[in-house]
Each structure stands twice: as structure tokens, then as C-alpha cells.
Amino acid sequence: MASSVMPTPRRMAAGDSGSAAISVVGLRKSYGDKTVLDGIDLRIPAGSVFALLGPNGAGKTTAVKILSTLITADGGQAQVAGRDLSADPQAVRAAIGVTGQFSAVDGLITGEENMLLMADLHHLPKREGRRVTAELLERFDLTEAAKKPASTYSGGMKRRLDIAMTLVGDPRIIFLDEPTTGLDPRSRHNMWQIIRELVSDGVTVFLTTQYLEEADELADRIAVLNDGKIAAEGTAEELKRLIPGGHVRLRFSDPATYENAATALRETQRDDEALILQVPSDGSQRELRSLLDWLDATGIEADELTVHTPDLDDVFFALTGGAGVPHQTKEDVR
Numbered sequence: 001m002a003s004s005v006m007p008t009p010r011r012m013a014a015g016d017s018g019s020a021a022i023s024v025v026g027l028r029k030s031y032g033d034k035t036v037l038d039g040i041d042l043r044i045p046a047g048s049v050f051a052l053l054g055p056n057g058a059g060k061t062t063a064v065k066i067l068s069t070l071i072t073a074d075g076g077q078a079q080v081a082g083r084d085l086s087a088d089p090q091a092v093r094a095a096i097g098v099t100g101q102f103s104a105v106d107g108l109i110t111g112e113e114n115m116l117l118m119a120d121l122h123h124l125p126k127r128e129g130r131r132v133t134a135e136l137l138e139r140f141d142l143t144e145a146a147k148k149p150a151s152t153y154s155g156g157m158k159r160r161l162d163i164a165m166t167l168v169g170d171p172r173i174i175f176l177d178e179p180t181t182g183l184d185p186r187s188r189h190n191m192w193q194i195i196r197e198l199v200s201d202g203v204t205v206f207l208t209t210q211y212l213e214e215a216d217e218l219a220d221r222i223a224v225l226n227d228g229k230i231a232a233e234g235t236a237e238e239l240k241r242l243i244p245g246g247h248v249r250l251r252f253s254d255p256a257t258y259e260n261a262a263t264a265l266r267e268t269q270r271d272d273e274a275l276i277l278q279v280p281s282d283g284s285q286r287e288l289r290s291l292l293d294w295l296d297a298t299g300i301e302a303d304e305l306t307v308h309t310p311d312l313d314d315v316f317f318a319l320t321g322g323a324g325v326p327h328q329t330k331e332d333v334r
């Protein structure tokens with residue numbers, strides 16, 4: 001659980017003031033009677049990580065397939081890498097990389113052969129293809145396994161090879177459809193590191209995931225897709241503030257000060273042993289300011305003040321039609 005006095009975005013989303021890597025207006029897609037995407041709008045700044053969340057069948061993969069030119073939309077407009085998706089799909093294809101839920105890795109040939117095949121598909125000269133292959137295999141810690149059939153690789157290795165293959169074409173925008181599904185925690189963290197490195201190289205990452213923690217860790221902005229529409233979009237902190245359950249925690253070391261504060265502050269939850277008071281708050285600047293002003297005015301000084309926001313699980317359940325808002329505040333501090 002994030003815990004900070006002033007929740008701030010993890011980093012300034014690169015390109016916030018600049019160009020959009022992907023912009024989408026009114027995107028629609030139906031299969032028969034079923035409307036999968038019911039007019040979605042997105043704007044993803046260049047050099048940022050965007051996470052699309054949603055329950056099974058929400059249409060995440062459909063959105064990725066449309067934006068990566070694998071299927072066409074029924075309506076709406078989209079620009080990817082500055083090119084119009086329907087007018088210039090070739091140019092879009094040249095600027096992007098995609099790794100889907102179903103890997104492009106051919107298990108019958110070696111990791112190195114998979115990479116060289118990719119280099120051929122990108123029409124790289126043989127020498128350049130070998131150079132890029134060696135460099136990427138090294139970068140993704142696959143040099144040792146390079147001459148073994150990919151079918152012998154672990155899930156994490158296959159996923160790394162898949163991303164390495166995507167990078168052969170030096171894409172500026174990468175779509176990662178559930179990149180860590182099925183990976184163990186260590187491999188998942190390795191993958192997160194890889195994604196962070198891609199972004200620090202200026203690549204824009206469009207991620208779909210079932211793991212809210214993953215979106216929370218990686219994404220500059222997150223959108224929750226539900227019933228064919230974007231139910232909410234914002235930074236993780238912004239989304240967490242959308243639903244109730246947040247609080248400000250005041251910790252005291254002096255029992256008398258604690259008692260004074262507890263008496264003066266109504267609607268607080270007390271922990272008399274730890275000398276902690278929890279004041280309900282949405283964590284916004286306005287509410288924090290009024291609490292701080294009130295503390296100053298009454299001369300109460302807490303030893304520590306932390307803001308606790310609901311986590312993304314709470315947000316996800318609330319936005320995607322889970323029963324009620326199953327908020328349960330956890331106190332682990334990152």
C-alpha cells in the first residue's frame with residue numbers, strides 16, 4: 001500500500017506535454033451481437049507505460065489486436081506512432097512490436113535461430129542480424145541457452161526470448177499482452193525490470209494485465225475497461241482516490257497528546273496500544289490541507305502523518321461490478 005504524505009506520480013510521464021504515441025477516439029468493435037469495444041478514447045504519451053486492465057473477456061486483447069493492426073475496428077479513429085491506423089497500417093506496423101498471450105517463439109528451433117528468423121523478417125543484412133541477435137540474447141540473459149531448442153526453455157526464458165524477438169525491429173511502441181501471466185514471482189520481477197529498461201530507452205509500452213500490482217508498479221497511467229467502455233482512467237493514485245476507504249494515519253509518541261487528539265477528532269478509528277488514529281480521507285490535497293490546518297489550530301502535533309489510499313484491487317472490484325466496494329485497508333508500507 002502506498003503510504004506518503006503527498007501522493008505523487010512515480011515519475012513525470014515522459015511526453016506529458018508532448019506527442020501522443022497512441023491516440024484513440026471512439027474505437028468500436030463487435031462480434032455478432034456482442035459489443036466488445038463500445039467507443040473507447042485513449043491518449044498515451046510517448047515514452048510512458050500505459051496499462052489496460054479489465055476482467056476476463058473485457059476486450060483488452062481485442063484493443064491490442066486493433067491497435068497493432070492484426071484486426072480492424074468497426075468504427076472510431078486511432079493514430080499509432082503518428083500514423084493513421086486505417087489509412088497507413090504498414091507504417092504503424094513498422095513502428096510497433098507486439099508480444100501476445102500466444103508466443104511467437106518457435107519451439108523446434110533454437111533461441112538464436114528464432115532471433116535470426118526475426119532479423120530476416122525485418123530485412124536486416126545478415127551481419128547486422130547476427131549483431132543484433134547476439135546483443136539482444138546477451139541483454140536478455142539468453143546467451144548460454146542460445147543454441148538450445150526454445151522448447152527446452154522455461155516460461156520466463158520463453159517470454160524473454162519473445163520480447164527480444166520483438167525488439168529486433170527496434171520498435172518505438174510495444175504492446176505487451178499479459179506479459180507475466182504464468183510466470184513465477186522472480187521471473188515476473190525480471191520482466192518488470194526489462195519493461196522499465198525499455199521505457200528508460202524511450203519506448204512506449206502498452207500493457208494489458210490481470211495483475212493489478214503489475215499495473216501499479218509499472219504504469220504511468222491505467223485504464224479500466226468494463227462493459228466495452230473505459231470505466232476510469234488515471235494514475236494509480238488517482239484511481240485509488242476514486243473510491244472510499246482511504247484514511248490519514250496519525251501516530252503519536254506521547255499518550256496525553258494522543259488522548260487529546262482522539263477526543264478532539266471525531267470519526268476516528270483508535271489504536272490505543274500503538275497510539276495511532278485513523279481519520280477517513282480521500283487523500284486529496286484539499287482534505288489534507290484542512291486536516292493539517294485543523295491540527296495546527298488545535299495545537300496538536302502528531303509524530304508521523306501518513307496517507308493510506310485503497311489499493312488497486314479495491315478500485316478494480318468497485319469499477320468492474322464486484323459486490324459493493326470490498327475495501328480492506330492494508331497497512332503495509334512500501
Ligand SMILES: Nc1ncnc2c1ncn2[C@@H]1O[C@H](COP(=O)(O)OP(=O)(O)OP(=O)(O)O)[C@@H](O)[C@H]1O
Binds near residue numbers: 055060
Ligand atoms: N474472433 C472472435 N470472434 C467472436 N468473439 C470474439 C472473438 N475474439 C474475441 N471475442 C470475444 O470478445 C470478448 C473480448 O475478448 P478479449 O480476448 O478481447 O478479452 P480480454 O479482455 O483480452 O480477456 P482475457 O483477460 O480473458 O484475455 C470476449 O467475449 C471474446 O469471447
